[in-house]
Every structure is written in C-alpha cells, then in structure tokens.
Amino acid sequence: MESTAPPPDAAGPPPGATRSTVTLHVNGVPHRLTLDHRTTALDALRNHLGLTGTKKGCDHGQCGACTVLVDGRRANSCLLLAVTLDGSALTTVEGLADAEGLHPLQTAFVERDAFQCGYCTPGQLCSAAGVLQEAADGHPCHVTPDTAQPGAPVELTAEEIRERMSGNLCRCGAYPRIVEAIGDATAHPAAPPVPHAVHGLGAVSVHERREAAS
Amino acid sequence: MKPFAYLRPATVEEAVRARATHPGSAFLGGGTNLVDLMKLGVSGPELLIDVGRLPLDRIEELPDGGLRIGATVRNSDLAAAPAVRERYPVLSQALLAGASGQLRNAATTGGNLLQRTRCLYFQDVSVPCNKRRPGSGCPAVEGVHRDLAVLGHSAHCVATQPSDMAVALAALDAAVEVTGPDGDRTVPVTAFHRLPGEHPERDTVLEPGELITAVRLPPPRPLAHGHYRKARDRASYAFALVSVAALLEVRDGVVHHAALAYGGLAPRPWRAAAAEEALRGAPATADAFGRAADAELSAARPLRDNGFKVELARRLTVSVLARLAARHR
16 A cells, blocks of 8 residues: 555545545546445446446455456455545456557457356456566565565466466356466567556545545 | 444554544454455444555564564565565465465455454354354354364364464564554564453454554574465465464574464464474474474364364474475585
C-alpha cells in the first residue's frame, strides 16, 4: 500500500453511518458511488456498474473467478470491501483490450482454446495479467529456485505458471491449455502490462472530490 | 453480513483511539480473512477501522543487522524483498507456500499473524464451537479433525493456527511490536499465540485495543542455512497438514545451532525446543535428526484421524535437516 495514500476525506461519512461515497476508477473511467459498507468490489462492479464480466464463483476467496487488478495488482474482488478502495484504479476483463484489439492474453486464450464453459476465464485472464507483471517485477513464487537473483525478472516456465495460477480454479479442467496460452503470451513482444498501476490516481480523485464538495 | 460503520484513520494514534472508544469495533487489514468471517457471520463488528493504508508499509534495516517489517507490508512484497530473500530465505519460502498470488497481494504482515483457524466448526455458525461461542462445546474432538492439532490442544479446542509466515517467524526468533491504550510493547512470536486451555476464544496475547505495528527480525546467523517445507493435500494453494521451518548451522559434521518450528500441528507455531536441545552438539546425520524429531513429537496426543501427522512431521524434519546439512559439506 502506498504510504502516500491521501488522508480520508475530512467531510467523510458521519460516525455510525453504514454507507459512504467512494470514487472507483474502473478501466480508466471514474465512478462516484454511494455504497453500503458491506458492498464488495465484486458486487460494486457487477450490480452497481453493470460490469458483469467479473464473475462470482465461491464468494469466499477460494476460486479466483472474481480476480481483478487493483492499482495494477491482482486481487480477489469478493474479499475487498469497495469502501476501502476509494481512489483506486480497477482493471476488469472488460478493460484488458484496447483500441488496438485484444490483449495478447486474450488472443492466446482464443488461439489455444483455453476454456470450455468460460465462467472462470475473466478471472484467469486478469490473474494471468497480474502474473506477467509480477514475473517482470522479479517477484518469486513457491517453485522459483533459491538461486534466482532477487529482483531480476523471472522466466515463466510451465511450472512457474501452474504455481502462480493456483488461485484460479477451472472446473472444466482446461488447465493444460491455460498454461500454454499464458506461455504464448509471455513470448509476445508487447506482452505484459495492462494499463499499469496508476498510483497517483488516488490523489487525483480526492482532489476532484474536494472540488466537488467546495 | 451485519451493517457496520467504517473509519480509515490516517495515523496509528487515531486508529488506537478509535478502537478504544468503540468496544464493538475491529481493525481491518487486507481483509482476506476478516471479510470472509463477516460474510460467514462468525465476526460482526459494528465499526471497521481500516488500518490497511496506515504508513506502516516499510521494511527497514535495523542498526543491529536485523529487519523491521511494517504491519501493512503485503505478504507478496515481503516475500519478494531482496533483504528477505537473501538473508531470511525461510521467511520468503514460507510466505510463498501460503495462499494464492491474489491473496498474498492483499494480505498484510499484521493480519497474517491474526488470521483465525480454518477449523470447519469454527467457520460454521450453525454448530457449537468453544472458540466462537465459549462453553458451547467442540464437535471437532469427535468429528472432522484430520487437519487439526496433535500438540498443545485442550479438551476445549483442537484447532490449528493456519499461518505459514508465523512458523518461519517463530524459527527466526522474530518479535511482534504492538501499541495500544497502555503504550507500546514487544512480544516474541513464540509467545504471541496462546494455547487454548479453557479459553480457546482468545487466539493471542493481544489485549483488547492493541494494534500490531511491526515485526522485528534479529540479525541472521551468517553461517546458518534455512528452509521451509510444507506438506499439504494439493501441490499448491492449500493449508499445511504439517510444515517445518528449520535453520541449521553445522561445524565439522556437528550441529552447532538449530532452530525448528512446526506448522499444522498446534494452536500456535510450534517451536520445537526439545528437538533443538537434542540436536545441539549431535552429529549431523539422519539418525540424529530422527531422534531429535522423536524428542519433540513424543509429546504428541493425536486425535482419532490425525495420527499420520506425527510420522509426517518426523519425516519432514529429517528431510529438511538433511537437505540443510548437505549445504554445509
């Protein structure tokens, strides 16, 4: 978490309130939402913003179907309360493609036929996008050799991909093709990032909100 | 889920003050366990105090050569930190053996230590559980307990502490820095989680209102090697049946220093003092490693269906120590 995160809005909710107004930047578009504090990021996306690409599987952080990128990092949106994400940038499966066309991961999933029913696919794609970034940033995983140079980019072998994607279940069992598709995407020259990080946007949103309030 | 108020304090002081003035409140870190428990009805705070963005996200070098890990450092960032990978590989390995990439990106250092047991009965509000509802009983003793405790449990609770990170921290002699209404204090990780006794509802020695601010690692022993090994039902993304965090320093074929902690066996990360005593000065051989494991595990009191954990722990111990000893040759 950024230590430079802005302080909570001075004009925040009154003590005891069970709803708050937050700004979520979803796929590059800011949305101001007044939400019950119980609303997860997953439910905010699906029920309040109509972005139903992100799927609800187990709703307990065990299946990965709800995976989105939050400030460039993958997370289970079913376990994130939307109120905690005020000012954050979210990328969902709807935001992976750009004007140039599909994200290389999406192309690879199509070419490899890396799904059957498709329900887990949005989560697989967003998780894989996070994996590409984590490997490029030198983040190790459970199967990365101890001898790997800390901080150096990690080569995504099939074993690395399987371990890093273990938080995404596929009940159709499309795993072999999913691993191949992600492997293809790593070889793509324009591979990794999705609209990266966006760390400054929090400050922008608070600025906007203060202007709106004044 | 019950409705709740929400507060995101800017400072530790503000967070502690808010917690002290609202008895029905709870601190929220990454939320990977607490939000789930709120969905399940196991936890129902009236006010969530979000400490996930407090400025406690740094890993600092200490003058003595140790590290101070801020409470809001994410598990994935801690596992990837070069200082941790180079000097405390057992900690990086333990973190990476836990949960999934998504969860590690959200989970905090402080929250990881405070995660609750995954005992089925604790997470199901339709059945009794002494940890969730004191005095209601423990169906796990006669029920589904294959993954529960063989050491340190009581007639009232047989739950295990699920953190991998905490097992490595126990072996490393880490300490937890906490602050609260009565000031600051430091608690060794090995004394941080309580044994259940007659009060399984209290997981840790934290007093109401106390907040974890950091975890402190002593300087690494330059000649010791460390390793974390976890046995589980799946190759990835499963809690430990048994795990072992070990540090070993061998000189001239003899064990000079050993630190050993188990996960999956007990209500807390189980520092194996008897095994360490048996190892000190012993030859660095598989036989000696097995005898050391026996010295610790002879105290085990398995339940009907989890006796396999004792033999599994013994084999993991021998395997991990042999691997570390080989690096001294």
